[in-house]
Structures are given as structure tokens and as C-alpha cells.
Amino acid sequence: MILTDTHTHLYSSQFQEDRKEMMQRAIEAGVSRLFVPSIDSTYTQKMYDVEAQFPDHVFLMMGLHPTYVKENYLEELAFVETELERRKFYAVGEIGMDLYWDKSFLKEQQHAFQHQIQLAKKHKLGINIHCRDAFDETFEVLESEKASDLFGIFHCFTGDLDQAQRAISLGMKLGIGGVSTFKSGKIDQFLNEIDLQNIVLETDSPYLAPLPHRGKRNESSYTLLVAQKLAEIYKVSVEEIAQITTENSKAVFGI
Numbered sequence: 001m002i003l004t005d006t007h008t009h010l011y012s013s014q015f016q017e018d019r020k021e022m023m024q025r026a027i028e029a030g031v032s033r034l035f036v037p038s039i040d041s042t043y044t045q046k047m048y049d050v051e052a053q054f055p056d057h058v059f060l061m062m063g064l065h066p067t068y069v070k071e072n073y074l075e076e077l078a079f080v081e082t083e084l085e086r087r088k089f090y091a092v093g094e095i096g097m098d099l100y101w102d103k104s105f106l107k108e109q110q111h112a113f114q115h116q117i118q119l120a121k122k123h124k125l126g127i128n129i130h131c132r133d134a135f136d137e138t139f140e141v142l143e144s145e146k147a148s149d150l151f152g153i154f155h156c157f158t159g160d161l162d163q164a165q166r167a168i169s170l171g172m173k174l175g176i177g178g179v180s181t182f183k184s185g186k187i188d189q190f191l192n193e194i195d196l197q198n199i200v201l202e203t204d205s206p207y208l209a210p211l212p213h214r215g216k217r218n219e220s221s222y223t224l225l226v227a228q229k230l231a232e233i234y235k236v237s238v239e240e241i242a243q244i245t246t247e248n249s250k251a252v253f254g255i
Contacts, residue, residue, distance in 0.1 A: 001242045003227060004033040004249040005220040007094070007128065007155050007175055007202035010058060011036065011046035014206040014217055023054055026220035030242065034220050035253060037061045037094035037128055037155075040068040041079045059253065061091040061128055063116055066098040066109045073108050077115055084123055090253040092120035093128025094155055097141070100133040110141055117145045120152070126252040127152035129172065135163055142170045153252055156204050161190040168198050173248055175202040178210035178218060181229045191233050200252070201226050201245045 005026070015022055026034065034054075036047055038061055051058045062083050064076045084092070095116040097109050120127045129152060131138040142150070151171040157164065158179055164187075167174065176199055179185040191199075201223050203209075209218035210225045224238075227245070231238045 001030045001239050002033065002246050003029070003031045003223045003242045004035070004201060004246045005031050005203050005205075005223045006035045006153055006200045006249050006252075007037055007177070008034050008205045008220045009036065009039075009207075010034060010050045010205075010220070011043060012206045015219075019050070019053075022219050022221070023057070026223070027057065029221040029224045031220050031223045032057055033059070033246065033249065035059050035061065035090060035249070037065075038063045038080075039065040039094075040076055044079075044083070059090045059255065061093040062089040063093045063095040063128070064112055065094055066096050066113065066130055067101055069105050069109045069112045073105075073112055077112060080116065081119060084119055089123075089125065090255065091126045091128050091152060092116050092123070093152070094130040095127060096130035097134035097138045098130060098132045099137065106137070110137065113138075113141050114145060117141070117150065121145075121147070121149050124149070128175075129154050130156070135159055139163075139166060139170075142172075146170055151252065153200055153202075155202065156208065158185070158187060160186075161193060164190070164194055168194070173198050173200050173252060175200055176230065177202045177204050177226055178208040178214070178222070180226060180233075181210040182214065188229070188233055191230070192235075196234060196236075196241070196244045197248060199230070199245055200249050201230075201241075
């Protein structure tokens with residue numbers, strides 16, 4: 001059984017003391033494909049170091065996270081552009097809109113999001129979307145870039161059924177993680193109305209750990225817990241969830 005964690009921050013300082021052991025737990029749980037999103041240029045070398053340490057299992061994205069869109073965002077976008085030209089990545093991400101913490105860079109976030117979508121199209125890559133308190137704004141940008149070469153993952157999807165269907169209509173698969181195990185998460189109430197072909201698994205570790213670990217550090221081995229929850233929701237085996245969602249991830253990342 002091969003499970004794919006399509007979104008994990010393996011370079012996080014929260015794994016500093018036991019990263020090797022954490023990776024071993026993931027591999028033993030069947031999680032042998034781990035895709036790592038970018039945040040900004042200050043994290044890039046840490047990403048490269050993790051990739052070098054686990055080259056058979058770790059695959060990188062490149063992008064500027066919306067909460068890191070600040071006064072210097074044009075410099076950061078130029079860095080993203082340079083790195084995409086310089087070496088291989090498997091998606092542009094994580095990119096998008098976040099109005100939870102700060103609304104003062106709304107226009108800059110919109111510009112950064114649209115620009116990075118265009119970079120993804122140029123490099124024939126999918127995108128990995130971060131959206132928090134910004135569904136309308138995120139969809140506005142996506143609609144403006146709607147095309148046959150727009151595809152990717154709506155990471156940590158927490159919207160309703162209508163928003164899920166809208167995201168899918170725009171070429172996105174839904175990244176489902178620990179929130180699906182929360183009683184307050186609500187997405188478990190309609191997920192079975194979404195075809196499994198539109199679902200991928202993720203952890204967003206070290207954040208958003210699934211039950212029974214909620215509130216503690218998340219890690220990629222817990223992808224298995226998410227798969228088990230989806231097996232309950234869809235009334236299929238965990239092996240089938242693993243097989244379908246891994247194939248779905250290959251359609252986005254190309255591997």
C-alpha cells in the first residue's frame with residue numbers, strides 16, 4: 001500500500017530533534033511519497049536539505065505563501081521565478097489568499113497569486129492553493145485564470161459542498177487532512193458526494209493533527225489516519241483509498 005502526503009512541512013523546526021525517526025514512522029505506515037510546499041526564500045535551503053536527506057521520498061514545490069506577502073513580495077516573486085527556471089519542482093505552492101491574520105496586503109496577495117498561477121502555466125506545473133477566510137477572493141483569481149492548463153490541489157479544503165464543486169470545476173483536487181476527523185470540521189458530512197477521483201490526502205504537518213492527536217504535533221505517518229477516516233466515509237477499504245488518492249496525486253505532480 002502506497003500513501004501520498006501531498007502537503008507536509010518537513011523542514012519545520014518542530015521536527016528538528018527527531019526528523020529521521022518521524023520519516024521512518026511515515027514510511028512504515030506506507031507513506032512513501034511526501035510533497036513539501038514552499039513558504040518564502042528564508043525556508044528554501046531547509047527544504048533542499050530535507051530533500052537531500054530523503055531523496056527517494058521527498059518532492060518539492062516552489063512558491064510564496066500568502067501570509068508571507070509583505071513589502072518585499074516582488075523580490076520574493078523574483079526568487080520564485082529564478083528557482084523555477086533553475087531546477088525541477090513538482091508544483092507551484094503553496095500560493096493563494098489568506099485574510100485571517102492580515103487584510104492589509106490584499107491587493108499584493110491577489111497579484112502574487114495570479115502571477116504564480118501564470119508561472120505554473122509557463123512551467124506546465126500544477127498549483128497548491130492555500131485559502132483561509134478568502135474563498136471569494138481566491139475563486140475570483142482562479143476564475144480569471146481558468147483554462148485547460150490550470151490544475152492543482154486546493155490544500156486543506158474546509159469549504160462547503162458548493163465551494164468544493166466550484167474548486168473541482170476549476171481543475172482542482174481537494175486536499176483532505178486532519179480536519180476530516182474533527183466533529184467540528186463538517187466536511188465529512190458531504191465528502192461522500194464528491195467523487196474519489198477528486199480527492200488527495202495530506203497532513204499539513206506539523207499542523208492540524210487528526211484525531212486522536214488533535215492539538216498535538218502532526219506528522220506524515222498520520223496520513224494513514226486520514227485514509228482510514230475516508231475509508232469510513234466512502235465505505236471502501238483503506239487500500240482502495242490509498243490507491244486512488246495516490247493515482248490522483250500523480251495526475252497533479254507528474255510522478
